[in-house]
Amino acid sequence: MxxxxxxxxxxxxxxxxxxxxxxxxxxxxxxxxxxxxxxxxxxxxxxxxxxxxxxxxxxxxxxxxxxxxxxxxxxxxxxxxxxxxxxxxxxxxxxxxxxxxxxxxxxxxxxxxxxxxxxxxxxxxxxxxxxxxxxxxxxxxxxxxxxxxxxxxxxxxxxxxxxxxxxxxxxxxxxxxxxxxxxxxxxxxxxxxxxxxxxxxxxxxxxxAVRAQHAVDLPAGKYDVIMRPAAVADILGFVLWGGFDAKATDERRTFLRGKLGRKVFGDNINLRTDPGDPRCPGWPFHGDGLAAKPRFWIRNGVVENLIYSRYWAKKKRKAPTGWPTNTILDGQGTSVDDMIASTKRGLLITRFWYIRDVDPMAPTVTGMTRDGLFLVENGRIVKPVKQMRFNENLVGVFSRVEALGVPVVSGEWGGMVVPPLKVRDFTFTSTTRFG
Amino acid sequence: MNELCLRAIGVARRRGATYADARIVALRHQYVMVEDRRIPSVQDSDSLGLGVRVIAGGAWGFAASASLTKAAIERTAAQAVEIARASGLAKAPGGVRWAKEPVHVAVFRTPVGRDPFPVPVAEKADLLLAVSREVLKVRGVRKCHGYMQFQGEHRWLATSEGTIVESETITSHATYTATAVDGTTAKTRTFEAHPANAGWEHVAATPLLGEARRVGEQAVAKLKGKACPVGRRDLVLHPSHLALTMHESIGHATELDRVLGMEESLAGSSFATIDKLGKLRYGSPLMNIVCDNTMPHGLATRGWDDDGVEGQRWPVIQNGILIDYQTGREVCHRIGAARSRGSCRADSWSSIPIIRQSNIGLEPGRAPLSLDELIADTRDGIYIEGMGSFSIDQKRQNFQFGGDCFWEIRNGKKGAMYKDVTYQAITTEFWGAMDAVCDARFWQPYGVNNCGKGDPMQVARMTHGSAPARFRKIRVGAGTR
The missing domain is CATH 3.30.2290.10 (PmbA/TldD superfamily)
Incomplete structure (x- = not known):
């Protein structure tokens, strides 16, 4: 056309x-x-x-x-x-x-x-x-x-x-x-x-896949984790889409109620929208013709913006934002290899699967690891382990990020620009029967 | 429309297709939304188009177009054959095997008391607003969201084998959620006229307004509910909850395309592999799971699937043993079946048919047993209604489910409400722990109209029925602490 x-x-x-x-x-x-x-x-x-x-x-x-x-x-x-x-x-x-x-x-x-x-x-x-x-x-x-x-x-x-x-x-x-x-x-x-x-x-x-063969059982519990970018993209959406709606937040129905302008996440978390980013371009306008502008949602861990519809923005005397047309989590440059090398005992996660809210007000989510989960010990990948179920609080996860890598485009539904992350004390609650 | 389908098939056959089918689908969707005391959105959409699927050179091709002009139909059919030729570069050994099916020439229509589309929008909006006003009268409720949606699908399917079938289905659904807010959190409670292939009479017969106060009050009660215990409890699960548990842990796990690895790249596969057919103990001897695409009001009831196979009723799990799958014509031979079970559907004219869940559910218990009697027989348990959080691994083994509303059962009595409950289990252990199922008087169907599968993603609808059932010593609370 x-x-x-x-x-x-x-x-x-x-x-x-x-x-x-x-x-x-x-x-x-x-x-x-x-x-x-x-x-x-x-x-x-x-x-x-x-x-x-x-x-x-x-x-x-x-x-x-x-x-x-x-x-x-x-x-x-x-x-x-x-x-x-x-x-x-x-x-x-x-x-x-x-x-x-x-x-x-x-x-x-x-x-x-x-x-x-x-x-x-x-x-x-x-x-x-x-x-x-x-x-x-x-x-x-x-x-x-x-x-x-x-x-x-x-x-x-x-x-x-x-x-x-x-x-x-x-x-x-x-x-x-x-x-x-x-x-x-x-x-x-x-x-x-x-x-x-x-x-x-x-x-x-x-x-x-070759490294993932014949995974062994590992007990559920807390592990330091290295998430490849796909895993980060999988959970990041639950932060942005679950908590940032301004009307719901002002009506005290999201986990960010009363937290606009306050530090909620780790200092190293910078989450933003930039439709012009060539790595993952967003739409330049929203469905009602409103301009989609670059803006931070989280800057240095502080909730800088919520998502305002035109009506709610007018009522609250804010600028309307519309929903993000793309999502960028800034990185820092630590490679996955360096993250592995710095890990005494932890898990390397390829990606997640079937993440769902458990309590959106907490906000806690559950989900499974998928397609390659590896035990890291003393700076080396030592063996594949059977896939695990996690239950985690996302504010906690994005407050315990110890290292961020180079952002790349990844994700299931159109992609986000996200880096790999190393996160301390990630909670797994059960295991499944296969690798 | 049949002539247009036959024109497409003719082009495909002349270009070398050994099999071709053509589907024209007219879709209509109406959506009326309520938020508190306002109607923020009323939308009415329609869509019409043609999908042509062919086997040429032993491989698949599919093309679809919104245009039904002679030129567009011929171009679309030709594209489908061209695509199949390309698929031949990496076709399965021996090419596509296509099971036989008798030729059908017939029409199916959902029995509808009152077509929901001509029902005035104002009548729908008024009902939603009345419900919302009633919910908001409850002290502590701060929000009411809800909607009604109606879907009409008129489908013409022709195959190169001579089948020419037409089916017209209408789906009606209404739902609302009360949100209660206090100083620390927010909790919700939902009520619905579950999605069903039926007309406005389905919505009208559901006490949407009559239950509004109770729904609001239960949202508020959840705020003050006890925290989920951590440990093992007996679970008594209502059909409105079991629908989703069955959907995830049985419905998807017994789709034969998943079992064979054809969905591996996105939705995943299944632990219930074909080497286990006839042997796998899926659950307790009380577990009888039946697929039924002839079920009145079932969302998967449409006469024929998109392979042109007649709707059927068949057991997949009998006395706890896996004995069959949900199949399509391409894959049924892999389990030695000469005929497909008719489980192949597409969500639109623009989508290729893939195996989708049938109407699949748990048969009621044979001995008389009411829900009250089941609760009275439970010493230390939790009773769960409605659907909530749900997650399952890609082979359908490890799952975690929540629900919409939860009550403690203590010494045979339904007691205090819990604010949140999750339970985790391995599929076969969970179904193996089922020790009681209420009888047929308590069997209820629940529709699921947002089942995602396929790549590109398609959204399908199906119905899951059951009576309340009890599961012994299931692990609870791991997801809430």
Whole structure:
């Protein structure tokens, strides 16, 4: 979808709609993904989709509708549906009118679109995976994973003249290599498919898998841990998404109640958003057209900002922030090898799995380690151990960080920029039956 | 729509596909949200598109498009074949094996008393606001969130074998949560008209308003509840809680694609491997787990799966022994089955069908036993209702679950409330510790409408039914201290 096509649709919607305020968004996506399991391609898909959403308001009554049919008749129908809903919906005291056109001047410059990413063909992906699988098979291992590329084109417009446009590409490979009694995992993410070296990802996962075979039992308890970046990304989201909503915090429903401006985490914790960061670009604007600006959430352990909607920001006389469109945890530069070398007894964690809140007010979470857990003794990895369940307080975890490495892009859902961490006294409460 | 599907199949076959199916799916979703005394969002969405899946050269290809023009259909079908040719570079030894299935030409529709979509938005908003007002009347409750959502799915599926089926399902769901806040913490309590394939009558028949005071009061009571003990306790689990425990520790573990390693890269695999079929003691002799894709109002009840296989009812665990799996046409031969159990579904026209949980649940006990009698028979235990925190390892062995509301059981009596309880176990040890299941009078279904699986991720819906059951000496409290 081109910018001209997208804004053409928005123009039509704004013309059709008869309301006090109108906002509309158009989006098109193309997704291609090749999945492999047990050294064979099991799934190979390509999807093209598109969509339009419309929100209209009469005074403080608003309603929304969306469709993926962008024909003229459908545009009229979706506008009519939104209008119909808005007319019968009770007035919302927290309704905020559309932003003015000048908001677009505040958008950060974000470069996130690499056309070559979309030139990848099914045959390109299959060749890479077939070659990788053959190599893994020769080592009597098994390869599972997915190699995916996507493109997104998005336009926004409202009846106050605000217009926004963004496009991005995304390339991601995650690979699990399995031996008879243990597995390893690795991942690479970029806007540029050319920068995702699938063979290197497979090699890294295979290296972990080979070391992970025949894990032994280790009792649960407190251990110093070295978390590779994927593990850090897995738990970090529970800090930011679980506690930083300003309205919930002001209503005393999050663990950060009364803590804005106070030191909560360790001095070495700096958590921020910067949509323009080329390592993991974020959207330059939010769903309502609000500019996404760089800002710290935690600086030197102090809670510097909460997440303010436009309504709550107005009520509290704060600047609206919207939800973070990317997440960066600053690092310091200690390598994983140095973290291992400085550890008398601890565990090296490849990644976590199935983390869930236990008590969001504490905030405590539980989850499992996955795809390579290793005992470190006297500065060396000595043996793989069976996977463990942890129950931890996240404020405690991010107050006991002893070393931070070089940040990289990692994570399950679009990625964050995070360093590996060394954390003191991490609590494991049980073990499972495999490595 | 059937003609459009057949056009896609024709193109795929002419380009060399040995098998092809085409699905056109029209989706509709309506969502009405309440927060305290306001309706912050009412959304109504629809989506229509085509997915074409083919086997060519012994390998899979899939392509999907939102456009249903002749050119788009032909392009999509051709892409699917081209993708399958690429998949052939690393196909499974011998290529895809595809189990036989009788040809079906038929229509299925969810029986619906009152279509929820024409029900006025104002009526829905009024009910949610009334519930929220009632919840907020309880002293100590500071927040009420809730929503209703309705999903309609109209699906046309045709296969190159001659199957042409149409299914129309409607799902209705309403839920709300009261949040009580005091000087130190906040606690929640939830009530719902659980997701079911049914119309507005399902929401209307659930006492959403009538239970609002109780829900609010229990949220407040949780604030003052006792801390979870640490140690081992007998657990009496209500169907509203067991639904999720079964989902995670049985439902996923018996999906044959996971068992075979096909989901290893994301959702994981299973400890219940095929070498254990017919031998694995999964649980106590009281444990009888049945899949039922013919269950009235079940979220996985839709006539045929997306492999074109008819909905079936079958046991997977009998008297505690693993005897079968949830299967699809591609994999059923791996356990020597000639026919799929019909467990393959896609969440949209744009998604490829994968094995999803069926409606799967615990059969009721055969001897008469009520919940009150079960509690009366328990000396030192905890009674749990509702779903809470849940986590399980990628082979479905080590799990930790919370819940929504918890009471102490002391000498046969339901006593004080706990503020938070977690329990940890290994799947087979947990189910092996089940020593009582209430009878059929107390069997209740609960829908799960947010089951994530697949890569790319898909979200599926299914229903889990059970009667209250008791589990002896389960480890509690490890996650709360």
């Amino acid at each position: 081109t910018r001209t096509q997208a804004f053409g649709i928005i123009r039509k919607v704004l013309k059709i709609a008869k309301a006090d305020a109108v906002s509309a968004g158009v989006r098109a996506d193309t997704n291609a993904s090749t999945r492999i399991a047990d050294n064979a391609i099991t799934q190979n898909v390509r999807t093209e989709s598109q969509g339009l959403w419309v929100e209209v308001a009469y005074g403080k009554r608003s309603g929304g509708a969306s469709t993926n049919d962008l024909g003229d008749a459908s545009l009229r129908a979706v506008v009519a549906r939104a209008q119909q809903i808005a007319k019968v919906t009770p007035p919302d005291p927290e309704y905020m009118p559309p932003l003015p056109g000048a908001e677009a001047k505040r958008y950060p410059v974000v470069s996130a679109f690499v056309p070559a990413t979309l030139a990848q063909t099914p045959m390109d992906r299959a060749r890479v995976l077939a070659s990788a699988a053959a190599g893994v098979r020769r080592r009597r291992l098994r390869l599972s994973g997915a190699w995916s590329t996507s493109g997104t084109w998005s336009a926004f417009g409202n009846s106050k003249g605000l217009r926004a446009w963004h496009r991005l590409t995304y390339a991601e490979a995650h690979m699990t290599v399995l031996g008879p009694a243990g597995s390893g995992w690795a991942q690479a993410i970029s806007t540029d498919a050319g920068e995702v070296d699938v063979a290197a990802v497979v090699a890294e996962a295979a290296g972990i």
